[in-house]
Amino acid sequence: MIVGDLKPLAEIVSAIKEYKQVLVLGCGSCVTVCLSGGEKEAEQLSHELSQIRHYQGAPPKFEVGSILRQCEEDLVLEYQTIPAGTDAILSLACGAGVQTLADAHDPLPVIPALNTTFLGASAKPGNWTEMCRGCGDCVLAFTGGICPVARCAKSLFNGPCGGSQNGSCEVGLDTPCAWAMIFYRLKRQNKLHLLEKIRPLKDWRPGGAGGPRTRMRVGLGDGSKT
Ligand code: SF4
Numbered sequence: 541m542i543v544g545d546l547k548p549l550a551e552i553v554s555a556i557k558e559y560k561q562v563l564v565l566g567c568g569s570c571v572t573v574c575l576s577g578g579e580k581e582a583e584q585l586s587h588e589l590s591q592i593r594h595y596q597g598a599p600p601k602f603e604v605g606s607i608l609r610q611c612e613e614d615l616v617l618e619y620q621t622i623p624a625g626t627d628a629i630l631s632l633a634c635g636a637g638v639q640t641l642a643d644a645h646d647p648l649p650v651i652p653a654l655n656t657t658f659l660g661a662s663a664k665p666g667n668w669t670e671m672c673r674g675c676g677d678c679v680l681a682f683t684g685g686i687c688p689v690a691r692c693a694k695s696l697f698n699g700p701c702g703g704s705q706n707g708s709c710e711v712g713l714d715t716p717c718a719w720a721m722i723f724y725r726l727k728r729q730n731k732l733h734l735l736e737k738i739r740p741l742k743d744w745r746p747g748g749a750g751g752p753r754t755r756m757r758v759g760l761g762d763g764s765k766t
């Protein structure tokens with residue numbers, strides 16, 4: 541899932557203070573699950589932004605709504621409850637949702653309330669860890685299902701660096717060394733031979749080096765067309 545974090549309040553206030561009526565719009569998918577951008581968070585943010593202490597003049601008027609997935613144009617267009625007089629939308633979606641909303645309502649300004657941070661998973665309640673960077677050429681089959689791109693601080697592909705100590709990464713004792721995890725996972729799987737093959741330099745082009753990536757599904761097993 542996509543994980544996002546609320547921007548600093550001062551940054552949000554600075555971006556919206558010129559408007560008179562702002563729709564604070566939550567998204568019902570990933571950012572709801574990671575407790576940063578759902579309808580409840582939109583209500584809380586609207587309440588906080590209504591406080592006059594954040595402004596030198598009068599605060600904007602706020603309305604609150606939510607769309608199931610702001611990254612789907614159909615769902616965005618179905619949402620017909622933008623109140624008359626709205627002169628900006630404050631979106632609590634990820635960057636994809638903000639842009640879909642901005643395209644659908646052009647030229648109405650759509651302002652992000654979140655910083656989109658990573659693709660991650662939750663190992664325990666309220667705690668998410670980055671798991672994938674969408675590199676476009678997944679190597680998990682060779683690394684015991686542990687991503688060396690997102691989970692190794694140096695995105696190494698052929699084993700650990702010299703900073704790996706007792707299972708921890710050199711960036712901090714609380715950060716597991718991805719390559720130590722990969723080694724022990726492959727050992728448990730009796731697949732350590734996978735580490736004997738030197739992996740060539742990674743081709744980063746499928747990771748977006750050629751500009752924005754697009755996909756059209758053409759059927760199971762037929763792959764995807766770009
Ligand atoms: S190898 Fe690439 S696609 Fe696979 S999990 Fe890592 S970043 Fe994501």
Ligand code: SF4
Pocket residue numbers: 691692693694695696699700701702703704705708709710711716717718719720
């Ligand atoms: S210590 Fe491990 S996770 Fe950290 S940069 Fe080196 S190989 Fe990567």
